[in-house]
Amino acid sequence: MVLSISGINKSYKKVKNEAVKALDNVSLEIDQGELVAVNGPSGCGKTTLLLIAGGLLYPDQGEVLLDNTNLYDISANERDKKRAEKIGFVFQQFYLVPYINILENILIPSIGSNSYSSSLEKRARSLIGQFNLSHRIHHKPGELSTGERQRVALARALINEPKILFADEPTGNLDDDNAGIVLNYISDFAKEGGAVLLVTHDGRIGKHAHRTYKMKDGSFLSNTLNV
Amino acid sequence: MTLKNDQSPKINIWMIIKRELKHKKYGFITGVLSLVIATAGFVGSIVLLKGDELATEQLFIEKERELREEMLQLEDDYRVIMRNMGYNVLILNKEQSLSELESNGYASTYLNYEDVWKIAESDMKTLNHLMPVLQEKIYWEEMNIEIFLSGIRGQVPVYSKPRHLTDDDEYRSPIMERVPEGKADLGEEIAVSLNLRPGDIINVKGEKFEVNRVYARRGTRDDMSVWVPLDKAQSILGRPGLINGILALECVCATEMLGQVKEEVAAILPHAQVFEFSSLIAARADVRQRASKLHEEIISAERLHQMELREEKERLASLLVLVLIFGSSVWIFVLIMNNIRERKHEIGILRAIGFRRHQVLQIFLGKSALMGIVAGIIGCISGAWLGILWSGADPAYTGFENLVSLPVIILGLFLAPVLALTAGFLPSVMAANQDPANILSEQ
Known part of the structure; x- marks a missing residue:
C-alpha cells in the first residue's frame, strides 16, 4: 500500500471559536498503479484531504501512512524530506517560479531533496520531450500557454519519480483538449506503477480513475469502482 | 526523447537568488541604494571629518605660520622701538x-x-x-x-x-x-x-x-x-x-x-x-615676552575654537549616520516584507515540494547579504570619494591612507551586510515559517 489514510478528522476554528468540520472520519487507501479521484463541490474538504495526505496539514485525529511511515509521527524535517522524495504535487494554479525557465522549474525540487545530478537533468529533459515542451525549454512560465504551464507543473511533480502524485483540480484552468492531455499523462503515470490521488469538482474526470469517491461536507458519500 | 546541446542549469539556492534579483532588479537596486546611502553616510562622515581635520590642520599650520610671522614682525617692531631707546x-x-x-x-x-x-x-x-x-x-x-x-x-x-x-x-x-x-x-x-x-x-x-x-x-x-x-x-x-x-x-x-x-x-x-641700565633691559625682556605670550594666546584660542567646531561636527555626523542607518533598516524591512508578500505562493509551493525551512531562510537572507555586500562596496567607494570631495582635503598632500583608514573601510564593508541581514532577518524567518497548507488552500 502506498498511501493509507484512516479515521481522519479535521476542523477549522473560525470566528467566535465556532469550529467548522472539514473532514469527518475519512479513510482511504491507494495502492501502486491506482488512480483514485475524490469528487465533490467546492468547500467539501477535498483540498484539506489532499494537504493532510501530503503531509502539509496536521489532522486532528487519524493517521496517514505513506509507504508504511506515519507522516505525523516524524519530525517536520523528515516529513519535508519524505515529501521531496516520495510525493509530487500538481495544483490548479500551477505555482511555477516565474523568473526561471521551464527546465529549471522542473529541476527545482532537487534542491529540496538535494538530489541534483546529471541523470536527473537527463530525466528532466526527457520529461520535457515527453510532454511536448522541447521548443519551450528556455522559456519562462509567463511565456507559456496555460496548458503548457500545467504540463511543466506535472513534469516538476514527476521529476523525483515520486511514489504518489497529489493533484488538486489539475484541469481547473484548462480547456477540454489540454485537460485531456494532462489527464492522459496522469493516467500514464499510474499505468507505469505510480499512485495518484486526484481531487476535483469536475465529474468528467471519473472515467480516468480506477476508483472515485463522492465527497460532501467532509465525508465520503459513496465509492465507485470504475474498472 | 532527450534534449541535447543545452547548457546544464546550476540548480541551487544561489541560482534562485540570482534569478530573482535579476527578475526584480528595481527592488534590488532600491534596497542596495538605501544601504549605499547608509554606508556612504557612515564612511563619508568619518572621511569628511578626518579630511576636514587634516584640511583645518593644514590651514591652521598656514595660519600659525602667518601669525608667527606677524608676531615676529611685532617682536621686531618692539625690538626696534626698544633699540631706539638707546644703548643699555x-x-x-x-x-x-x-x-x-x-x-x-x-x-x-x-x-x-x-x-x-x-x-x-x-x-x-x-x-x-x-x-x-x-x-x-x-x-x-x-x-x-x-x-x-x-x-x-x-x-x-x-x-x-x-x-x-x-x-x-x-x-x-x-x-x-x-x-x-x-x-x-x-x-x-x-x-x-x-x-x-x-x-x-x-x-x-x-x-x-x-x-x-x-x-x-x-x-x-x-x-x-x-x-x-x-x-x-x-x-x-x-x-x-x-x-x-x-x-x-x-x-x-x-x-x-x-x-x-x-x-x-x-x-x-x-x-x-x-x-x-637694568630698567631698559627689563623693559626690553618684558616686551619680548609679552609679544610671545600674545602669540601663544592667539594660537591657543584658535585651537580651542577649532576643537569646539570639530566636536559639533562630530555630533551632527553621528546623528546623521544614526538616522541613515535607521531609515535604511526600515526600508530594507519593508522591501523584504513586500517581497515575501509577492512570493507567498512561490514559498508555499517550494515548501510543498520539499524545501526545508532553512532553505527558504537561505533564499531571503542570501538575498539580503548579497544586497549588503554590493552596497558595502559601492557605499565605501562613494562615501570615501564624497568625504574627500566635501572636506576639501587633498589626498596628494595629506596622504590617502590618512584620510581613508583601513579600519573604517572594513567597518563600512561589514556595516551594509550586517544592516541588511539584521533588517531582513525577521521577515525572512516569517517567510520560512509560513504554513504552506494555508497558502496552497487559498486557491
Missing part, C-alpha cells in the same frame, strides 16, 4: 670711579681701541651693537662754549650675529650712524645756540668739519655734544688708539639672561667693568 650697557676701564664719571659726565680712564674688537670677534651672544667711544668735555675756543666731544667710528660688527649685518659688515639698522670722514654731527642745543645747520663749516681745535646733521632734542648731554670720526677725536684730544667707553645693546631673549653679560665681558676683558 656701558663698558669702562675697571679703574673708573663711578662718582667721577657722574660728576664729569665722561670717563677719565681708558680702554684700548682693540678691546672692542676682542668682544666683537668672540662668540659672546649677549651683546650687540658695539660702539667704541672717546668722549671728553672740552672748551671749544672757536665758539667760546663747553661741549662734549665724542669720537665714534660707527658700530663694530659682531660676527656672531650675522643677521644684523649687511654684506659689507655694516649694521642694517644701527642705533647710531657712523659720522662720515670730514664731517660732524651736532646736538640740538649747540646747533640752535650757534645757529648751525647741515652744510655749515665748523672748526674744532684746528680741525675743519662740515655739519652733517643735527640730532633732535633728547634732553640729555647729547644735546651739548659734537660727534666726529673717532680718529679725529683721538687726534684732537691727544689719545691715539684709545677709547674711554664701549656702548652696547644687551640682547635679551629672556629675563633670566640678565647679568650673564658681566661674566662674559670679564672673561674677555679682565681689565674692564660693565654697567647695565
Whole structure:
C-alpha cells in the first residue's frame, strides 16, 4: 500500500471559536498503479484531504501512512524530506517560479531533496520531450500557454519519480483538449506503477480513475469502482 | 526523447537568488541604494571629518605660520622701538670711579681701541651693537662754549650675529650712524645756540668739519655734544688708539639672561667693568615676552575654537549616520516584507515540494547579504570619494591612507551586510515559517 489514510478528522476554528468540520472520519487507501479521484463541490474538504495526505496539514485525529511511515509521527524535517522524495504535487494554479525557465522549474525540487545530478537533468529533459515542451525549454512560465504551464507543473511533480502524485483540480484552468492531455499523462503515470490521488469538482474526470469517491461536507458519500 | 546541446542549469539556492534579483532588479537596486546611502553616510562622515581635520590642520599650520610671522614682525617692531631707546650697557676701564664719571659726565680712564674688537670677534651672544667711544668735555675756543666731544667710528660688527649685518659688515639698522670722514654731527642745543645747520663749516681745535646733521632734542648731554670720526677725536684730544667707553645693546631673549653679560665681558676683558641700565633691559625682556605670550594666546584660542567646531561636527555626523542607518533598516524591512508578500505562493509551493525551512531562510537572507555586500562596496567607494570631495582635503598632500583608514573601510564593508541581514532577518524567518497548507488552500 502506498498511501493509507484512516479515521481522519479535521476542523477549522473560525470566528467566535465556532469550529467548522472539514473532514469527518475519512479513510482511504491507494495502492501502486491506482488512480483514485475524490469528487465533490467546492468547500467539501477535498483540498484539506489532499494537504493532510501530503503531509502539509496536521489532522486532528487519524493517521496517514505513506509507504508504511506515519507522516505525523516524524519530525517536520523528515516529513519535508519524505515529501521531496516520495510525493509530487500538481495544483490548479500551477505555482511555477516565474523568473526561471521551464527546465529549471522542473529541476527545482532537487534542491529540496538535494538530489541534483546529471541523470536527473537527463530525466528532466526527457520529461520535457515527453510532454511536448522541447521548443519551450528556455522559456519562462509567463511565456507559456496555460496548458503548457500545467504540463511543466506535472513534469516538476514527476521529476523525483515520486511514489504518489497529489493533484488538486489539475484541469481547473484548462480547456477540454489540454485537460485531456494532462489527464492522459496522469493516467500514464499510474499505468507505469505510480499512485495518484486526484481531487476535483469536475465529474468528467471519473472515467480516468480506477476508483472515485463522492465527497460532501467532509465525508465520503459513496465509492465507485470504475474498472 | 532527450534534449541535447543545452547548457546544464546550476540548480541551487544561489541560482534562485540570482534569478530573482535579476527578475526584480528595481527592488534590488532600491534596497542596495538605501544601504549605499547608509554606508556612504557612515564612511563619508568619518572621511569628511578626518579630511576636514587634516584640511583645518593644514590651514591652521598656514595660519600659525602667518601669525608667527606677524608676531615676529611685532617682536621686531618692539625690538626696534626698544633699540631706539638707546644703548643699555656701558663698558669702562675697571679703574673708573663711578662718582667721577657722574660728576664729569665722561670717563677719565681708558680702554684700548682693540678691546672692542676682542668682544666683537668672540662668540659672546649677549651683546650687540658695539660702539667704541672717546668722549671728553672740552672748551671749544672757536665758539667760546663747553661741549662734549665724542669720537665714534660707527658700530663694530659682531660676527656672531650675522643677521644684523649687511654684506659689507655694516649694521642694517644701527642705533647710531657712523659720522662720515670730514664731517660732524651736532646736538640740538649747540646747533640752535650757534645757529648751525647741515652744510655749515665748523672748526674744532684746528680741525675743519662740515655739519652733517643735527640730532633732535633728547634732553640729555647729547644735546651739548659734537660727534666726529673717532680718529679725529683721538687726534684732537691727544689719545691715539684709545677709547674711554664701549656702548652696547644687551640682547635679551629672556629675563633670566640678565647679568650673564658681566661674566662674559670679564672673561674677555679682565681689565674692564660693565654697567647695565637694568630698567631698559627689563623693559626690553618684558616686551619680548609679552609679544610671545600674545602669540601663544592667539594660537591657543584658535585651537580651542577649532576643537569646539570639530566636536559639533562630530555630533551632527553621528546623528546623521544614526538616522541613515535607521531609515535604511526600515526600508530594507519593508522591501523584504513586500517581497515575501509577492512570493507567498512561490514559498508555499517550494515548501510543498520539499524545501526545508532553512532553505527558504537561505533564499531571503542570501538575498539580503548579497544586497549588503554590493552596497558595502559601492557605499565605501562613494562615501570615501564624497568625504574627500566635501572636506576639501587633498589626498596628494595629506596622504590617502590618512584620510581613508583601513579600519573604517572594513567597518563600512561589514556595516551594509550586517544592516541588511539584521533588517531582513525577521521577515525572512516569517517567510520560512509560513504554513504552506494555508497558502496552497487559498486557491
